[in-house]
Amino acid sequence: xxxxxxxxxxxxxxxxxxxxxxxxxxxxxxxxxxxxxxxxxxxxxxxxxxxxxxxxxxxxxxxxxxxxxxxxxxxxxxxxxxxxxxxxxxxxxxxxxxxxxxxxxxxxxxxxxx
Amino acid sequence: xxxxxxxxxxxxxxxxxxxxxxxxxxxxxxxxxxxxxxxxxxxxxxxxxxxxxxxxxxxxxxxxxxxxxxxxxxxxxxxxxxxxxxxxxxxxxxxxxxxxxxxxxxxxxxxxx
Numbered sequence: 488x489x490x491x492x493x494x495x496x497x498x499x500x501x502x503x504x505x506x507x508x509x510x511x512x513x514x515x516x517x518x519x520x521x522x523x524x525x526x527x528x529x530x531x532x533x534x535x536x537x538x539x540x541x542x543x544x545x546x547x548x549x550x551x552x553x554x555x556x557x558x559x560x561x562x563x564x565x566x567x568x569x570x571x572x573x574x575x576x577x578x579x580x581x582x583x584x585x586x587x588x589x590x591x592x593x594x595x596x597x598x599x600x601x
Numbered sequence: 602x603x604x605x606x607x608x609x610x611x612x613x614x615x616x617x618x619x620x621x622x623x624x625x626x627x628x629x630x631x632x633x634x635x636x637x638x639x640x641x642x643x644x645x646x647x648x649x650x651x652x653x654x655x656x657x658x659x660x661x662x663x664x665x666x667x668x669x670x671x672x673x674x675x676x677x678x679x680x681x682x683x684x685x686x687x688x689x690x691x692x693x694x695x696x697x698x699x700x701x702x703x704x705x706x707x708x709x710x711x712x713x714x
Contacts, residue, residue, distance in 0.1 A: 491644070523705075530605060530705035531645075531694070576645070584701035586633075591645040 489514045493577045493592035500567055500599050508562040508595050510577035518579040520553050520560040521589070525574045534575070569599045603629050603699045607706035614685055615714055622680045622709045624695030630675035631697035636668075639692040651678045685713045
C-alpha cells in the first residue's frame, strides 16, 4: 500500500539556519504530495502542496519539489525562525487537493533556538 | 479560514466506559469529515470517513462496533469509543472537508486507565 517515510526528529536548529526535512513516498499511482504543519495546541494546517512531478510547492519561505525519479518531497527553508518551531508532516493523497484519504508520515519535530 | 474544533481536548476514563468525542466545523458546512488516530511517534492513521446522513466508511482493521461514528448534521461528527480499554489510549484527530481541502481539529487525547 501507499506509505510515507520522513526523517525522525527532533531537529534542533539555531535561528537563521538552513532547514531540510526529508520525505520519501511509496505509491501505486501518481499521488499529490503535501506538507502539513502543526503548531502547539492547534490543528494540522496545510503548508504547501504539489500535484505532479517537478512541481514546486512554496509558502512562508518553505519549499518542496515533487521528485518522481527519487520518490521524494523534501521540505526546505533557507533561514528558519523561532516561530517555525512545530511538528511537520509529509503526506500523500490520490486527490489533488487532499480532500480524500491522506497517508501521513510520522511527523518531524522542529525546534528553533534563538 | 475554515476552523474545526474538537471537544474535549483531553479525557481520562476508566476501562469499560464509553467516551464521546465531538468534531465541529465552525464556519462552514462539511458533508464529509474524517477521523484519524495517532500513536506516539507514529503517523496519523485514517480510521474512517464520516458522511452526513449516511453510514461511515471504515478503514480495514478498524472495528466499527468499537468506534461508533455519527454525522447527524453538516457541522458535527461524533466518535464514540465504546467499552474503552487501555489499548484505545491515543490521540484522536478529526478533519472536515471544505471545497476539496481537509481542515483539521486540534485533536483529543484519550487515556484509558
